[in-house]
Amino acid sequence: MKTYELIRGSGVESLVLTERPVPVPGPRELLLKLRAVSLNYRDLAILRGTYGDYPRPLVPVSDGVGEVVAVGAEVRRFKVGDRVIPAYVPDWVRGGPTEENSRRRLGGPLDGLLREYACIHEEAAVAAPAHLSDVEAATLPIAGVTAWHALFTAGRVGPGDTVVVQGTGGVSLFALQLARMAGARVLVTSRSPAKLERAVALGAAAGIHTGAEPEWDARVLALTEGRGADHVVDVVGGEGVGRSIGAARVGGTVTLVGFLDSATVRFDLTRALRRVVRLQAVSVGSREDLEALGRALAVRGVRPVVDRTFSFAEAHAAYAYLASGAQFGKVVLTLP
């Protein structure tokens, strides 16, 4: 089968197309023919060598959807022909994360899904929501589950709350859609006025252009009659976390999700103490979160926002496109 591998180096040239034998499923494994895979910022950071230090060669990419083409003798949960989504953290089935259940992850340290076939343990697979296309279903495991976990498992977002999401990438647009589904009001920040218009069309109450208003926390206060947001989903990290704290209401929550600016965070603690803000780090979620997300999207008929689709042969271009930051939502590759 055709597979991509990350070999030595930290640029797009470290991603090479090669051949490996089609894997043989163990007694409780499913053999999947991958149909679509979706890129996350994590994939870019791993390629650049700025995230994790995983042994190479490594098959990259964590998110995807595939068709079951063979099953091991003891498989009970799925059958040949089913369309399934592999859970990104295969050992984290339900409940909270533990040292043991959160170590193994697809796309590093485990081999990922940028290949034609992969074997997945049946307990680490979820039925793809029927209303979603392959391209849409492939986007759920990291970006969708992280937004779900941030808002509903770790957070307590509900009707009438105000939620702030930063930028218009995968996690943030899922957070926008899910918060709207829960009856919350969503404010979006972005470096692009054109993307803000699209976010408002998607249901955001207002957009804040961070280029024109770098002190965007003040705008959030103005848009909430001085109260502040109930929940801020922070994907930027760095010194901007201080603004997320400033944008939160007294007793509000800032979920620490990403490090697009920097993984080194610096802020004035007295501001957090004065506002009694809860800082909550979130690392994706469990298989149960992925199942709950799929059910919620199905009930409301909501579809993930896919910006652009590339073919399997165009993997280098897809990575370069993600790196450009031009995307509004998810970047997906389809397999033949």
Ligand SMILES: NC(=O)c1ccc[n+]([C@@H]2O[C@H](COP(=O)([O-])OP(=O)(O)OC[C@H]3O[C@@H](n4cnc5c(N)ncnc54)[C@H](OP(=O)(O)O)[C@@H]3O)[C@@H](O)[C@H]2O)c1
């Ligand atoms: N903790 C977890 O479990 C978890 C899970 C998923 C992702 N993450 C992290 O969350 C972050 C976002 O991931 P993603 O996959 O959603 O990213 P993505 O799809 O690549 O989207 C990034 C978006 O954020 C904005 N952006 C990019 N660089 C920025 C910067 N320096 N400052 C402000 N805004 C910036 C851009 O939107 P605009 O052009 O609209 O400004 C861009 O489109 C990453 O750091 C990722 O590693 C963490």
